[in-house]
Ligand SMILES: Nc1nc2c(c(=O)[nH]1)N[C@H]1C(S)=C(S)[C@@H](COP(=O)(O)O)O[C@H]1N2
């Protein structure tokens with residue numbers, strides 16, 4: 001399990017890990033008990049991006065997270081998304097087909113529950129509601145499950161949350177295709193909630209009668225992860 005901060009598109013080498021690990025984590029002031037748990041489980045690795053050494057304090061840039069200790073990679077042409085579960089019309093959609101659907105853009109601060117926040121990030125994608133409706137969910141659906149092609153990470157939303165206009169299946173970040181490091185080619189973006197809801201490397205959406213808690217929720221984080229109104233934190237909404 002690793003927390004990585006790497007330059008966009010840069011290879012993440014073992015030497016870099018070891019060098020950066022030497023900086024340690026002593027400078028962190030935990031925002032809450034829950035935030036501390038995420039940092040501990042992601043491990044004492046880190047801490048660089050294109051702006052140079054981030055150290056352990058917010059610098060206005062993303063940190064790159066992956067619970068599997070590597071950055072999964074899938075070419076857009078090889079990517080597909082399955083939409084299934086309690087639906088009348090399960091389907092799979094490819095990258096080009098997704099990009100041909102009506103798009104929405106959102107500009108919001110991105111906030112991790114561990115305390116870092118990236119101001120005014122631009123996202124483009126398709127409303128999750130549109131993808132759900134196309135599958136014709138049955139009357140028993142109350143929740144939506146999400147699966148990553150990293151093989152480990154999952155997330156969940158209630159059907160009502162999933163139908164919000166600020167919840168999208170995203171393929172652009174700040175005007176560019178989403179990089180592998182940031183969860184491309186396609187990731188979830190849940191604007192009103194902490195970053196852990198925004199599952200990277202999305203490959204499957206399943207409509208269900210009962211929600212299964214996601215990866216971090218099984219470790220004690222709140223399932224309803226509203227920014228500023230969950231996990232014992234008082235952040236400004238995004
Ligand atoms: N598959 C997967 N999705 C994930 C994560 C992860 O480790 N694996 N980390 C989550 C957390 S805690 C945050 S804050 C954001 C970070 O997004 P970034 O790595 O693009 O900065 O991704 C979320 N989605």
Ligand SMILES: [Mo]
Pocket residue numbers: 038111112113114194195196
């Ligand atoms: Mo996070």
